[in-house]
Amino acid sequence: MESWGPMLRALLSGPGRRGGTRGWAFRSGQPHLPLAGLSSATELVNHWTGVFEKRGIPEARESSEYIVAHVLGAKTFQSLRPALRTQPLSPQQLQCIQELSSCRLQRMPVQYILGEWDFKGLSLKMAPPVFIPRPETEELVEWVLEEVVQRPRVEGAQDGPLILEVGCGSGAIALSLLSQLPESRVIAVDKGEAAISLTHENAQRLRLQDRIWMVPLDVTLAQKGAGHTSCPGAPWTWSSATLPTSSTRTWSSWPLRSAGAGYEDVAALDGGEEGMDVIAHILALAPQLLKDSGNIFLEVDPRQPELVSRWLQSRPDLDLQLVAVRRDFCGRPRFLHIRRSGP
Numbered sequence: 302m303e304s305w306g307p308m309l310r311a312l313l314s315g316p317g318r319r320g321g322t323r324g325w326a327f328r329s330g331q332p333h334l335p336l337a338g339l340s341s342a343t344e345l346v347n348h349w350t351g352v353f354e355k356r357g358i359p360e361a362r363e364s365s366e367y368i369v370a371h372v373l374g375a376k377t378f379q380s381l382r383p384a385l386r387t388q389p390l391s392p393q394q395l396q397c398i399q400e401l402s403s404c405r406l407q408r409m410p411v412q413y414i415l416g417e418w419d420f421k422g423l424s425l426k427m428a429p430p431v432f433i434p435r436p437e438t439e440e441l442v443e444w445v446l447e448e449v450v451q452r453p454r455v456e457g458a459q460d461g462p463l464i465l466e467v468g469c470g471s472g473a474i475a476l477s478l479l480s481q482l483p484e485s486r487v488i489a490v491d492k493g494e495a496a497i498s499l500t501h502e503n504a505q506r507l508r509l510q511d512r513i514w515m516v517p518l519d520v521t522l523a524q525k526g527a528g529h530t531s532c533p534g535a536p537w538t539w540s541s542a543t544l545p546t547s548s549t550r551t552w553s554s555w556p557l558r559s560a561g562a563g564y565e566d567v568a569a570l571d572g573g574e575e576g577m578d579v580i581a582h583i584l585a586l587a588p589q590l591l592k593d594s595g596n597i598f599l600e601v602d603p604r605q606p607e608l609v610s611r612w613l614q615s616r617p618d619l620d621l622q623l624v625a626v627r628r629d630f631c632g633r634p635r636f637l638h639i640r641r642s643g644p
């Protein structure tokens with residue numbers, strides 16, 4: 302723990318976490334869509350599903366179900382009591398559904414429309430342009446948890462795991478690790494002020510704020526020794542990152558919904574020409590940031606494991622070994638476990 306304090310102070314001497322997440326308001330001049338004669342939740346879901354389908358909105362039924370359920374105070378349409386699905390809605394509820402559906406017609410992701418989303422059982426606030434956590438990332442968290450739990454506890458050690466998360470976004474990974482590992486502490490780094498601010502808000506919402514430190518930091522500047530980023534110690538045993546790993550060439554041709562239809566920050570996805578820009582910086586920083594035998598978990602684009610493996614072979618000076626690659630629930634190689642060798 303000696304090195305934790307100076308490291309924390311050095312990192313925290315950055316620009317601070319002023320500012321807030323960018324809010325959004327309902328747009329004026331929304332298209333007026335006929336609701337006459339529609340009064341129950343089921344009818345509204347059917348109506349908006351049809352409208353969304355006609356306008357080519359992805360996941361039309363799911364979108365309308367989430368919106369209607371949200372207005373009725375439920376997480377999912379399926380969880381609504383049958384009576385609530387058929388009884389008439391109030392004029393305010395109808396108006397609210399209309400406004401939220403108009404946002405969906407503008408292709409705003411449902412997660413931003415609802416303003417919250419579940420990740421590993423935690424309800425997190427969502428706000429554009431902060432990256433919306435993807436379901437496969439839950440698998441990365443599960444893997445880290447498995448490994449942390451299996452690790453033999455060092456005799457006499459009083460502290461729980463110290464975790465560095467790079468690219469925290471809404472705080473999904475950091476906060477789910479904190480909630481599952483009661484003795485752990487996390488430093489969450491992101492270059493986006495909005496991300497840092499949202500992680501902070503989510504930490505408070507979940508009452509986990511005492512074990513997390515948020516640091517606004519562009520890790521690609523850290524290696525160049527920029528002021529507050531010159532880290533004097535190497536305290537972390539665990540590090541996880543879901544960095545931008547898509548190559549500029551491929552992400553720009555993805556369907557709109559993959560990139561949050563222009564609502565999500567593009568910097569959250571673009572990892573440069575080969576998608577390796579940010580990963581390479583993180584790995585090159587590992588000797589400074591990670592304890593001997595410390596672990597790095599990365600979520601990457603399915604093309605990346607091969608590239609990362611080759612990159613590590615070209616940098617034996619870093620003492621990093623690719624220990625394992627895991628596939629996501631679609632069978633794509635997605636998660637990497639890299640370990641720093643001891644002296």
Ligand SMILES: C[S@@+](CC[C@H](N)C(=O)[O-])C[C@H]1O[C@@H](n2cnc3c(N)ncnc32)[C@H](O)[C@@H]1O
Pocket residue numbers: 432433434435438467468469470471472473474490491492493496518519520521542543544545566568569570579
């Ligand atoms: C793909 S998102 C992942 C967010 C979050 N971990 C999640 O799974 O929902 C990548 C995040 O990395 C951040 N990021 C991108 N480049 C960065 C850099 N050079 N330094 C620090 N953070 C960066 C972005 O702002 C974004 O929040």
